[in-house]
Amino acid sequence: MWLFLLIVLPHLDLFIMSFRAKDEYGQMGFSLQNYANFFAEPIYWLTFVRTAIYSVITTVFTFLLAMPVAFYIVKVVRPKYKGFLMVLLLLPFWVSELVRVYGWMILLRESGVVNFFLLKLGIVDAPLHMLYTDATMIMGLVYTSMLFMVVPVISVLESLDDSLIEAASDLGGSKISIWREIILPHCKPGITSGAIVVFMLSLGNYLTPNLMGGKNSLWFTEQIYNQFIASFNWNQGAAFGFLLLLLSSLIIWAGLKISRQKLGEVAS
Structure with missing residues (x-):
């Protein structure tokens, strides 16, 4: 009941709203114009394409960082330290995303901590x-999404028998071949699950691109925000929101087809 009232009902209302538009006489009626505007205006669909591409890049970088971290926690570090390392991973998420983003801004701004040490050490002559x-x-998006890739990879790595890695090593397998033939195939469900979450979070992120990307880093969620808040065009904003959901779902479906996996297998 609560799920219906808090999630399904508001989305249903927005879905109906997305099909409402004014006709040439100024009367509100059923129309596909809000959806047609997305394809008619290059700024809208180009912004979505840009957002999707950068979200894919974010997902790739998150995977490249999360995979060795997860492997170190599960297979390298002593069991008594695993809990401590997991707490370190969770620690940044005890505060809001806004605080974390502002923390990075304080570190990276021209008068920030990083530039201060670079200048003091004589590495640079002027602030970067x-x-x-x-x-x-992208760095901010990777940072905010890291945990959602590490956790599912850790969960599948824990089921990987260490004897398989030891046997491959004893038979002369290189580290690269062991990763390629044993570790990565075993982690495929966890990687795919994490990639879906990271991609969706990046695609729907508003705060990080808006604060760290600046005015030239257009993000599709900013277009949705502008329609709702700046233009007060809720019908157009609702249409953009559902287009974001639909197109992102199609991208994920294509990714599952390419990786030859089923959503049920990944979710389990």
Whole structure:
């Protein structure tokens, strides 16, 4: 009942709202115009394409960082230290995303901590401009999404028998071949599950791109925000919201097809 009232009902209302638009006489009626506007205006669909591409890049970088971290926690570190390392991973998420993003901004701004030490050590002669770039934005997205990739990978790595790795090593397998033939295939469900979560979180993120990306880092959620808040065009904003949900679902479906996995297998 609460699920219906808090989630299903508001989304149903927005879905109906997305099909409402004014006709040439100024009367509100059923129309597909709000959805047509997305494809008619290049700024809208190009912003979505840009958002999707950068979300994929964020997912890739998150995986590259999360995989060795998860492997170290599960297979390298002593069992008595695993809980401590997991707490360290969870620690940043005890505060809101806004606080974490502002923390990075304090570190990276021209008068921030990083530039202070670079200047003191004589590495640079003038403060570096590190904020408000696409690279900084991606770094912030990776940081905010890291945990959601590490946890599912850890869960599947714990079921990997150490004897398989030892046997492959005894038979002359290199570290690269062991990772390619044993570890990565075993972790495939966890990697896919984490990738879906990270991709969706990045695609729907508003705060990090807006604060760390600057005015030139257009993000599709900003277009939705502008329609709802700046233009007071709730019908168009609702249409953009459902287009974001639909198109992101299609991208995930395509990714599952390419990786030859089923959503049920990943979810389990």
